[in-house]
Structure formats: structure tokens, C-alpha cells
Amino acid sequence: MKSLPLILSALRRKPARTFLTMFGVVIAFVLFGLLQGVDSAFAAALDRMKLDRLLVDARFSQPLPISYRARIQNVPGVTRIAEIQFLGGHLQDEKRRLLSIATDPETWLSFRPEYTVPRSQIEAVKRTRNGAIITDWTAREYGLKIGDQFTLRTQMTNVTGGSDWNFVVVGIMTYFDPTQHLTVFLSNYKYIDEGRVTDRGTANRFLLGISDPRDSTRVSRAIDALFATSGVQTRTQSEHEMGQLRMAAMGDISFFTRSIISAVFFTLLILTANTMMESVRERTSEFAVLKTLGYTDEAVFGLVILESILLCVTASLVGLALAAAAFPFASTYFDTTGLFPPVVIAAGVGLATGLALISAAIPGWRALRLKVVDALVAR
Amino acid sequence: MSQMLQMRGVVKHYTRGNHRVEVLHGVDLEARPGEFIALMGPSGSGKSTLLNLIAGLDKPDRGEVVVAGSHLNTLTQRELSRWRARHVGFVFQFYNLLPTLSAELNVEVPLFLTRLSRAQRRQSVAASLSLVGLTQWAKHKPQELSGGQQQRVAIARAIVSDPTILVCDEPTGDLDRATADEILQLLRTISTKHGKTIVMVTHDPLAAGYATRQLHVDKGLLIRSEERAIA
Numbered sequence: 001m002k003s004l005p006l007i008l009s010a011l012r013r014k015p016a017r018t019f020l021t022m023f024g025v026v027i028a029f030v031l032f033g034l035l036q037g038v039d040s041a042f043a044a045a046l047d048r049m050k051l052d053r054l055l056v057d058a059r060f061s062q063p064l065p066i067s068y069r070a071r072i073q074n075v076p077g078v079t080r081i082a083e084i085q086f087l088g089g090h091l092q093d094e095k096r097r098l099l100s101i102a103t104d105p106e107t108w109l110s111f112r113p114e115y116t117v118p119r120s121q122i123e124a125v126k127r128t129r130n131g132a133i134i135t136d137w138t139a140r141e142y143g144l145k146i147g148d149q150f151t152l153r154t155q156m157t158n159v160t161g162g163s164d165w166n167f168v169v170v171g172i173m174t175y176f177d178p179t180q181h182l183t184v185f186l187s188n189y190k191y192i193d194e195g196r197v198t199d200r201g202t203a204n205r206f207l208l209g210i211s212d213p214r215d216s217t218r219v220s221r222a223i224d225a226l227f228a229t230s231g232v233q234t235r236t237q238s239e240h241e242m243g244q245l246r247m248a249a250m251g252d253i254s255f256f257t258r259s260i261i262s263a264v265f266f267t268l269l270i271l272t273a274n275t276m277m278e279s280v281r282e283r284t285s286e287f288a289v290l291k292t293l294g295y296t297d298e299a300v301f302g303l304v305i306l307e308s309i310l311l312c313v314t315a316s317l318v319g320l321a322l323a324a325a326a327f328p329f330a331s332t333y334f335d336t337t338g339l340f341p342p343v344v345i346a347a348g349v350g351l352a353t354g355l356a357l358i359s360a361a362i363p364g365w366r367a368l369r370l371k372v373v374d375a376l377v378a379r
Numbered sequence: 380m381s382q383m384l385q386m387r388g389v390v391k392h393y394t395r396g397n398h399r400v401e402v403l404h405g406v407d408l409e410a411r412p413g414e415f416i417a418l419m420g421p422s423g424s425g426k427s428t429l430l431n432l433i434a435g436l437d438k439p440d441r442g443e444v445v446v447a448g449s450h451l452n453t454l455t456q457r458e459l460s461r462w463r464a465r466h467v468g469f470v471f472q473f474y475n476l477l478p479t480l481s482a483e484l485n486v487e488v489p490l491f492l493t494r495l496s497r498a499q500r501r502q503s504v505a506a507s508l509s510l511v512g513l514t515q516w517a518k519h520k521p522q523e524l525s526g527g528q529q530q531r532v533a534i535a536r537a538i539v540s541d542p543t544i545l546v547c548d549e550p551t552g553d554l555d556r557a558t559a560d561e562i563l564q565l566l567r568t569i570s571t572k573h574g575k576t577i578v579m580v581t582h583d584p585l586a587a588g589y590a591t592r593q594l595h596v597d598k599g600l601l602i603r604s605e606e607r608a609i610a
Contacts, residue, residue, distance in 0.1 A: 002491040003491050005480060005484050005487075005491075006477070006480075006488065006491070009477055009479040009480045009484075010479075012479045013478070013479050285475065286475075286477060289469075289471070289475045289477075290488070291460065292434075292436065292463065292469050293463070293464065293469065293488060293489045293492075293536075294460050294461065294462075294463040294464020294465070294467075294489060294492050295460065295464075295492065296456075296457050296460040296461070297456065297457075297460070298457075299460075299492075372436050373431050373436050373437050376471075
């Protein structure tokens with residue numbers, strides 16, 4: 001762009017004002033990036049919670065009889081099912097908890113495409129009674145590798161009379177988001193169920209797949225109806241619904257973030273519009289000279305608009321870059337993925353461009369309408 | 380082209396408040412290529428209005444202005460802008476350089492409107508700065524230059540796109556005598572050696588002495604024309 005020196009020269013005219021305006025825009029976009037990033041990460045997390053994955057829990061915090069499994073599997077629309085028993089504990093440090101998901105690992109993994117495990121390791125856990133598939137983060141954190149044994153210290157008594165459970169690492173699963181600290185591992189349900197002394201033949205939850213996500217409500221109702229008169233009633237809902245409920249419990253994140261962002265950007269709009277207005281007013285004679293030299297009215301208008309875009313978009317990119325850098329830390333407070341959503345960058349640049357256009361519209365129009373003869377006389 | 384500039388029966392009004400003031404009352408003027416014309420006259424006589432019409436910054440209410448073969452009356456604002464970029468170089472009394480650009484970038488500004496490559500633009504800028512004797516000051520900002528040097532930069536900017544006519548509004552009005560003489564000598568060189576038609580507004584009889592023709596304007600009319608040979 002040939003006229004770039006002219007635009008840069010305009011921004012260099014009052015360096016302090018340009019810096020302060022850019023600083024304001026940077027701060028606003030850091031805030032935008034973080035809040036919108038959290039909001040988008042929640043939405044993405046919710047998206048990953050599929051409608052075709054149903055969770056069957058006990059209505060009143062009781063263990064679910066494992067016999068329910070066969071009956072649930074017979075409900076029309078159910079394609080596969082995995083029982084889940086949670087077993088929490090720690091390895092060396094009591095404060096650093098690990099959670100064992102005792103299940104049929106192969107079926108469970110078929111529900112969770114976000115985890116990658118080599119086929120041979122799935123076969124290995126099927127063959128190894130106390131086999132465990134740990135996350136790559138756990139492997140790094142505890143220095144574990146395939147073949148290593150570890151002991152999970154729990155509150156659940158086993159048939160040996162103690163509450164230590166021994167596992168051998170047979171697989172390492174990789175989560176799509178490497179920034180996540182995933183403190184779970186997969187183990188065989190049979191190993192836990194047959195090893196414990198209480199609540200044998202029960203599970204905390206059933207995870208099941210259905211053939212048509214649009215059927216989730218009907219299937220959920222059918223399952224709950226099956227056990228409506230049983231001693232242990234069920235509550236079935238899609239993973240997506242459960243996610244929504246959890247997020248609703250945290251408040252309306254979107255409303256909260258949008259309210260803050262709106263307030264910030266309204267203030268920012270006034271700031272940038274004022275900067276552009278001042279900047280153009282000071283340069284009335286310069287615009288007159290440019291027009292004298294042959295710049296058309298539209299070209300001068302374009303220079304003002306481009307100046308505003310350069311100011312706002314550059315500062316917004318800096319702000320978004322800072323937000324992206326800070327996002328993994330911020331996301332730990334909100335239990336979201338640590339990956340900065342690219343859609344936020346695109347939305348931010350779009351917003352910055354919009355801000356620039358609105359800010360420069362009136363001063364640009366004035367520059368466009370400027371009559372050379374009048375401006376030169378006024379000088 | 381026998382005439383570089385032809386004005387016939389040019390009338391121009393301005394509205395000031397509720398009053399309509401006729402500034403030019405039917406001016407006829409012709410200038411040959413390479414002529415150096417000084418427009419003189421008291422304040423409010425209409426010489427700046429005349430200059431604006433010659434430069435295509437304004438249009439007459441009546442009459443005809445033909446410069447470098449173009450009938451300026453018939454051009455739209457956009458066409459006038461493009462015409463100015465191609466045909467007119469401006470020199471202002473207060474230089475009107477862009478303060479944050481170096482001398483060479485100031486000179487390059489009119490070339491941003493052309494299709495010249497960066498290398499070609501740089502070549503033209505270097506040639507213009509060399510002509511005005513400021514090659515060594517190319518990287519300096521206007522505030523680092525004296526008034527005379529700034530006006531030389533302004534002249535370099537005015538000639539860089541090789542215009543057919545140079546329009547100067549009191550180019551020495553802000554300079555001391557010695558510097559003014561240098562600038563006027565430079566303008567005369569541009570006129571004689573490079574064949575540029577120059578129209579200069581001035582109050583200064585000494586400055587007008589550098590021109591090949593002096594036109595006296597008073598109350599919106601050309602009242603006297605004095606032709607003189609270049610010394």
C-alpha cells in the first residue's frame with residue numbers, strides 16, 4: 001500500500017495520544033479475549049457433550065444395580081452401554097487426587113473420540129485384570145510408563161482388608177487438548193467390583209449410546225419409566241443437558257461476559273472516536289494540502305478510515321495475543337479447555353474493524369467534505 | 380500548444396454571510412508555456428481566487444478556464460483532483476509539509492497517486508531533491524530544516540510529478556531577503572531550463588522582478604500587464 005507512510009505519519013503525529021489510545025484498545029481486547037474465550041470454551045465443551053450420549057444415574061445417590069445394564073440395553077434405540085464405577089484416591093501425595101474410571105475401557109473409549117489410544121493397548125487392558133490406561137499428563141506428572149505398577153490409596157476397602165489398589169500401566173491415552181491436566185485413568189470394572197467388599201454388583205453410572213440423537217428424550221423417559229417403581233430409581237439425561245445444567249449452576253456466563261464486553265466497548269468507542277476526531281481536526285490543513293496535490297475526496301476519506309483500522313486492529317491483535325497467552329492460566333479457574341478458541345480471534349478482529357469504522361465515520365466524512373479553498377484560507 | 384493557460388470572461392462570486400460578493404469581474408488571461416507570471420495586487424483584489432481557478436481548486440461562476448488543454452469548467456471534482464495530480468505543482472507560503480515525514484517522503488507524496496514503482500518513485504524524488512540542492516537533507520524532518528530549506532522541499536514536491544504548470548502562493552512571504560532570492564532564482568531556473576509555466580502570487584515587487592510578466596490585479600480585474608526580459 002503506497003499511502004502507508006501517510007497513515008503511519010498521522011499516527012506518529014501525537015505519539016503519546018496514539019500510545020494511550022492503543023493501550024486502551026489493547027486492555028479492552030485482553031478482557032474481550034479472556035471473557036469471550038471462556039465463553040467460547042464453555043460452548044465448545046458443551047458441543048463436545050453429545051446429545052447421543054446418555055448418562056443414567058441414580059435419582060437419590062444410591063448405587064445402581066448392575067442388573068439394570070441388561071434391561072437398559074433392551075430399550076429400543078440404545079446401541080451400546082458401559083457401566084462406570086468411580087474410585088478416587090491418591091498415589092504419593094494426598095492432595096493430588098487421581099480418579100479411576102472402572103468400566104469396560106474399550107466401550108468407554110468408543111464414546112470418547114477425544115481420547116486416542118493405540119489398539120494394542122486397548123487389547124492389553126482387556127487381557128490384564130488390573131490393567132490401567134492413564135492419561136499422557138498423568139504419565140508425565142508421575143513419571144509412569146507402560147509396564148510400571150502403581151498403588152492407588154483409596155477409601156474403598158478391598159478383599160485383602162486394606163484400601164490400596166494395585167494397577168499396572170498397560171496404556172497411555174492422549175487427550176486432544178494437551179494443556180488439560182486430566183487426573184483420570186481407565187481400569188477394568190470387574191477388577192474393582194470383584195475386589196471390593198461392599199456394594200458389589202453395582203455401578204455409579206451407566207454411559208450409553210443411542211442410534212438417533214433426536215430420540216434422546218424418548219429413550220431417557222423410557223429408561224426412567226423402567227425403574228420408576230424399583231428401589232433404585234434412575235435419572236437419565238443426555239450429556240449435553242447435564243453440561244447445560246452444570247453451566248446454568250455457574251450463572252449465565254454468556255450474559256455476564258456480554259454485559260462486561262458491551263460496557264467496555266462502548267467506552268472504547270467513545271475513546272477511539274474522540275482520538276480520531278481530534279486527530280482529523282488537527283490535520284485539516286494537511287488534508288487540504290493532500291487534496292491540493294490531487295488526492296480525491298474519497299482517497300482522503302479512505303486514509304482516515306485506514307488510519308483508524310490500523311490503530312484499532314493492530315492494538316486488538318496485541319490484546320488478543322496477550323489474552324491467548326494468559327488464557328491457559330485463566331481457563332483453570334473456569335474448568336474449560338486451555339486452548340484459545342480461534343473463533344475469538346476472528347470475532348476480535350471483526351469487532352476491532354467495526355470499532356474502527358464507526359470511530360472514523362464522522363471525522364472521515366468531515367475530511368471528505370473539506371473544501372480545499374476554505375481550508376487553506378482558514379489556515 | 381500555443382497557450383498553456385487561457386481564461387476568458389471569468390467571473391467568480393463568494394457568499395459571505397448574507398452577502399454575495401463578486402471577486403472577479405470577467406477576467407481574460409493567457410500564458411504561454413514556460414512563462415513565469417507574477418500576480419500582484421492588494422489584499423482582497425482577487426489574485427488568490429484567480430490562482431485557485433488556474434489550479435483547478437475552484438470553478439468559475441461564468442467564463443472559461445483552459446489549462447494545459449483541459450476545460451476545467453467541465454470537469455467534476457474527482458476529475459479535477461486527478462487533473463491537478465497530473466498537471467499542477469503547488470508551492471505554499473508556509474510550505475505545508477507533513478511534519479512527521481522526512482523530506483524525501485514529503486516529496487514522494489504526490490507520487491503515491493501514480494502507477495510508478497517504488498524504485499521509480501525514489502529515482503524521481505532523488506532527482507527533484509538534487510534540483511533544489513537538498514540531496515544531503517533527504518532524511519531530515521521539516522522541523523530539522525530552515526525555512527528556506529523547507530520551501531525547497533515544497534518546490535521539490537511541486538515538481539516531482541513533472542507538472543505542466545507550477546502555482547505558487549506567496550512562496551517567499553515567510554522568508555528573509557537572501558533566502559527569498561535563492562528560492563526565486565530556483566523558480567526562475569525551473570521556468571527557463573525546464574520549461575515549466577509558473578504563476579506566482581506575490582506582494583513583493585522584488586519577487587515579482589524575477590517573473591517574465593507581471594500582472595496587476597485590482598478589484599477583481601486585470602488592470603496592467605508588464606512584460607520584461609529575464610536578466
